[in-house]
Amino acid sequence: MAHSHKSNPSLQVTADHQIKMAEAPIEQPGYGEVLLHIKCTGICGSDIHFWKSGRIGPLIVESDCILGHEASGVVLKLGEGVKDLAVGDRVAVEPGMPCDNCWLCREGRYNLCEDVKFSGVWPHHGTLQRFKVHAAKWLHKIPDDVSFAEGALLEPLSVVLHGIRRAGLTLGRGAVICGAGPIGLIALLSSRASGAHPLVITDLEPNRLAFAKKLVPECETYQVQRDLSSEDNAKKIRKLFGESEYGCPETVLECTGVESSIVTAAFAVRRGGTVMVIGVGRPVVNNIPFMHMSLGEINLKFINRYTDTWPAGIAAVKGKLMDLKPLVSHVFALEKAVDAMHICADLSQGSIKVQIVDEVDINPEDVE
Structure with missing residues (x-):
């Protein structure tokens, strides 16, 4: 039986690099919005960055902000004008709400909108709370056979799908994933x-490589050697593809954002290939091998979040093109979200994806 829950516990980051559980107000949906019961939120590296560093590039935590943006939940209440959702619908949250008015939004490149309201990026509160109001336009219904955990994983999957789309992976051509x-x-x-x-x-970590090998047995793994230069590590990576330059990887998906890894990627990819930087790194990277990339016509590309990826992600998960569930290494109740953040930030704990769930049953009538 559903119960009445008037409390809204939330995980908040402060301007002085602290995290805390705090009671948040329960907002009412406006025009085109719905009230959600957030059932599952994954912790992302960016959440840890905002906690430990207080910023990612120009995005700065200036006051208390609820974290979280990898989420799924249930629709509890409809605002005026919402026609495509119903109370009780299970949804995945696309966390960015662009302005819909600028030339980038008009071009369909809404991920580049400079006036986006992105969940969990100050001053826009995120999904690590029980109740959240979100624009209905940026919610995606998930099938009954897609779990809330998988629904929350659609956000990091969307990051990857956008990167793969821009990189242009080719059937039967080699690829390297860094990280x-x-x-x-x-x-x-x-x-x-x-x-x-x-x-x-x-x-760098053998345990993570062992996990990757178990996840995809046909892949090869390479432990980056700290005592070698980026160029020498790249040579060893290339050898895994054979002796021919033609057989070298056409694409490198760089998923760390670390400068040395980007340089390794530049030397590992074949001439005419593409290095797609998916990882988030320092504001300035100085040591890109410019002439090596120029003479080899190597494409260096970047992504910012995603555009129109949730339908493809839902289809891929429902169609069992991939199984994301093994990535979830730790699950915490919402009330234990601070503990979850500490586990995620401590590399010695060996976490892969940490998720925070709220198993409380909510009666929609109680939030009227």
Whole structure:
């Protein structure tokens, strides 16, 4: 039986780099909005960045802000004008709400909108709370056989899908994935589903590489050697593809944002190939091998979030093109969200994807 819950516990980050549980107001949906019961939110590296560093590039935490943007939930209440959703619908949350008015939005490149309201990026509160108001336009119904955990994983999958789309992975052409964190592992699964082959994934941590090998047994793994230069690591990666330059990887999906890894990617990719930087790094990277990339006509590309990826992601998960569930290594109740953040921030804990769930039953009538 559903119960009445008038409390809205939330995980908030402060301007002085603290995290805390705090009671948040329960807002009412306006025109075109719905009130959601957030059932599951995954912790992203950006949430840890906002906690530990207080910023990502120009995005700065200036006061208390509810974190979280990888989410799924249930529709509890409809605002005026909402026609495509009903109370009780299970939905995945697309966390960015662009302005819909600028030339980038008009071009369909709404991920580049400079006036976007992105959940969990100050001053816009995120999904690590029980109740959240969100624009109905940016919610996607998920089938009954797609779990809330998978619904929340559609956000990092969307990051990868956007990167793969811009990189242009090719059936039967080799690819390297740099970094075996959650994004790198999803990139590995997605690359296999795309038909790219052979596949190599790199990381510093042998345990993560072992996990990647278990996830995709046909991939090759390469443990990055700290005592070698980026160029020498790249040579060893290339050897995994054979001796021919033609057989070298056509695409590198760089999922760390670390400068040395980007440089390794530039030397590992074949001439005429593409390095797609999916990872988020420092504001300025100085040591890109400019002339090597210029003489080899190597494409260096970037992504910012995603555009129109949720329908494809839902189809891929429902169609079992990939199984994202093994990525979830830790699950915490909403009230234990601070503990979840500490586990996620401590590399010695070996977490892959940490998710926060709210198992409380909510009666929609109680939020009228």
